[in-house]
Amino acid sequence: MNLPELACATEWRSLPFTKTLHAPRAFGARSQQNTATSWSRPARRHRPWTQAEDDLIVTLRSGGWSTPAIVESLAAKGLGVRSYQAVVQRILKTLGPAGKVEIVLQRSRFTHEERVHLMQLKDQGVPLPSMLSIFPGRTEDQIRNCIQSCERRSSNGPFTDAEDKLLAKLREQDQMSWNDIASRVLGRDAYACCGRYRIITPLSARATTRSPRARTAEEVTQIRQLREEGMTFQAIADHTGLTLNSVAGLYYSHTVQDTFPMRRRSHQPFTKEDDVELRELKSAGRTFEAIQKLTGRSVSSLRWRWNALRIQKNSSSADNSSD
Structure with missing residues (x-):
């Protein structure tokens, strides 16, 4: 090694480890090539759309076909495999703005006029499937949820006079329970109905339910x-x-x-006679389940007492051997 190379190596060793690690030529020329291409991800290119695919999508969409059915039809016709999201983006960004396909956007909220019209149709007895043609772009779940939200009154709002009269009638005349009353008064739970009844009705006039008396x-x-x-x-x-x-x-x-005859209470303490009977039954090979039927005690209490007797026997035998 000549003097210039020796000086360069000595200067390189004197640098800190962090500077040598992040130096541009720390690990040779291959590091620059690897860092330039290892983290760069090539852009994914989709196959371009053909005129036959667009014509088929326009025809099927005009006939009322759903997007999953269109995806399956493209593959069945041999035009290629397209994903669900690709077909949706093609309709929304290309075919729709060009006027070839009618795009019906589903709004997230009903307007006030739509709510009033919807409740009028519901009062007239119009079935739910017939409402779909009156409200285009809405599903059955959206219409059903809107009807329920209109019928449901806020539980934190004040009671009306009609609700007070209905509450008193259901409790005093029909003698219904609070859960049944809550199902009749929309938007009110059992606790709210009970509290409101106590407010509007004096104590002397309340309809109370008493527990049934003991039968003779x-x-x-x-x-x-x-x-x-x-x-x-x-x-x-x-x-x-x-x-x-x-x-x-x-x-x-x-x-x-x-x-079933009256059995002995299981919490009674074991007597000497009980211990003798338990030892005899266990020596005869009886199980705890069989002893339970004979003595009336639970299996856990019998097993606990048997373990206590065994420990007592082992301790007494150990004392005798030590003596």
């Missing part, structure tokens, strides 16, 4: 006798004046209580 043994016996005679629950309810759910609940609840 004679009434339960009568229900069971009528059921055993072959009467249906609806017939028993009409005969006794009770509701259908009350009759079925009384019959099944007392039948279940009489079928």
Whole structure:
């Protein structure tokens, strides 16, 4: 190595690492060529549209064909494969402005005049499919959502006199629940209806619902006798004046209580007799599920007590061996 090359190498080693890393010729001439082409992405070029494709799109679009159907038709005719977005852009940017295809833009919001006209058609009983021809560029979902938004009143707004009268009628005369009343009063939930009823109605005139009283043994016996005679629950309810759910609940609840005997309460502590019985049953090879049916205790309590007895036995045997 001659003196100029030695001096250049010495000066290069004395530079910091960051300067040598970002130097233009740090890693040779190949770095410039790689950096120039590695991050540059070539522009994607689509196949140019032909006159046959444009004519087919205009014909199918005029006939009411959808865009996915047009895409499939282009491929079936052998004119080439086009994506859905490509066909849409061709219609919006080229064929539409040229006047070859009629573009119907779907507005996001209904105007006030459209809302009034829509509610008039709804009151006249015009079906939803017939409204599509009256409102071009709208779908069934848009028309249905607009109708629901017009019928739905803001839940935070004040109650009207008509709503107060309907609320009092449904609660006092029809004796409906708050959930049923909320379904009748549009835009109001059960809590709003209940709060409004308490405001407009004094405490002495409110229609309150009380919990059903406890049935006597004679009434339960009568229900069971009528059921055993072959009467249906609806017939028993009409005969006794009770509701259908009350009759079925009384019959099944007392039948279940009489079928299964009263078992021992599981939270009672284990006695010495219980421990002896548990050891005998486990030594006989019985499972905890079988012991549950015999003793009336739960499987978890039996398993816990059995583990406690085993630990107690192991600790006592360890003490005896240490002595």
